[in-house]
Amino acid sequence: MRLDKFLSSQLNDVSRKDVKSLCSKGRVTVNGSAAKRSDIHIDEVNDEIAIDGAAIVYREHIYIMLNKPQGVVCSTRDGLSETVLELVPDELKRKGLFPAGRLDKDTEGFVLITDDGDLAHRMLSPAHHVPKTYFVRLERPCAEGCEILFAEGFEDDEGGCWKPAALKAVNDMRTEFELTITEGRYHQVKRMFSQLDNRVIFLKRISIGNMKLDPDLPLGKCLEILHKDVDKLLAEGAL
Ligand code: URA
Secondary structure, X not given: OEHHHHHHHHOOOOOHXXXXXXXXXXXXXXXXXXXXXXXXXXXXXXXXXXXXXXXXXXXXXXXXXXXXXXXXXXXXXXXXXXXXXHHOOHHHOOOOOEEEOOXXXXXXXXXXXXXXXXXXXXXXXXXXXXXXXXXXXXXXXXXXXXXXXXXXXXXXXXXXXXXXXXXXXXXXXXXEEEEEEOOOOOOHHHHXXXXXXXXXXXXXXXXXXXXXXXXXXOOOOEEEOOHHHHHHHHOOOOO
């Protein structure tokens, strides 16, 4: 890959022209030697590229965990509301970022933001059964035994069926639950409980696959997911 392409693809707001200027000032090194020209070819995986001595490690894609607050929309552009992309800090911004999957505007929690279309497709495709777990607070207690209904899968509101889901009470009043589903249908969690004559009053996604939302990540903040952990997003796990 050309040096200017490499650096402009890895660094936000650095154009190929900027790379040329950095090279002419001797600020870019390839394996320790100053690169005078920005159009030379480098091996992006094995060569050591640095600007002002700081190594730039090649990452083909970036994976970002966002703890989405309420009021923010999961789209790349919205005229009225703040979008999840606006919460990505400059140092993690890249061309082609998008949220992989949607949470409702009033839902909080784990949103994956990436530029990796293949991974997003695998994570969201019903064929892959990647589980997503939600913390759910209900308006009223949920009857004893509804765990079985969820585990078996019940008739949905469109004449089909919800796939089996794992429901676990997390308070004695039975108004708070963790619900794991493997589909991602429109307003799914709210619709499931509304069919049981209940109402979701708070919803937060707390995990995707085997990856839990970092409990120390404040609302509205992002962190980069390490490449070695990315496979956890695709773990199918038994319900
Ligand atoms: N189910 C819902 O009803 N809303 C969400 O945001 C996610 C799952």
